[in-house]
Amino acid sequence: MSITAEMDLTGVRQLISFTVGAEEYGLELRQVKEIIRMGQITRLPRAPEFVKGIINLRGQVIPIVDLRQRFGLPRAEDTVMTRVIVVEAGGVPVGLVVDSASQVVRVPMDQIEPPPPFLGTHAGDFIDGVGKLDDRIIITVDAARILSLDELSEISGSLKAAV
Secondary structure (H helix, E strand, C coil), rough: CCCCCCCCCCCCEEEEEEEEHHHHHHEEEEHEEEEEEEECCCCCCCCCEEEEEEEECCCCEEEEHHHHHCCCCCCCCEEEECCEEEECCEEEEEEEEECCCEEEEEEEEEHCCCCCCCCCHHHHEEEEEEEECCEEEEEEEEEHHHHCCCHHHHHHHHHHHCC
């Protein structure tokens, strides 16, 4: 989704605000299925390093992606604030582990800029903008692009191998 994509009729993007490391990020509200507390994760053999494992969410097996690792940050211990944001990526439900998830923020479209050109191509794959809200900067992320088709295929292969 581009930064000119879906917004409400008032010219505002509604984002779920979350943190990974010291930075604040936002996911389009309509991309978020639910936010859950971190629970028991079953490790998967041969899964990519940034895949923590899988969970059973009401009978559905969902891969869990550690956004710290996905964003190239050092690992950290889970805390009481750690959350899993369930989104859909490439038609597959995926849980994204974040340090905390807070609230819905409304960012005017004229306060969202395209990602800076100096971002590496990897980060530029899933970052779709930079929003300015008062004295805050919120990096907007496109859930559908957090995982490439190859990575989704690799995760699916790990799931099949585990079953």
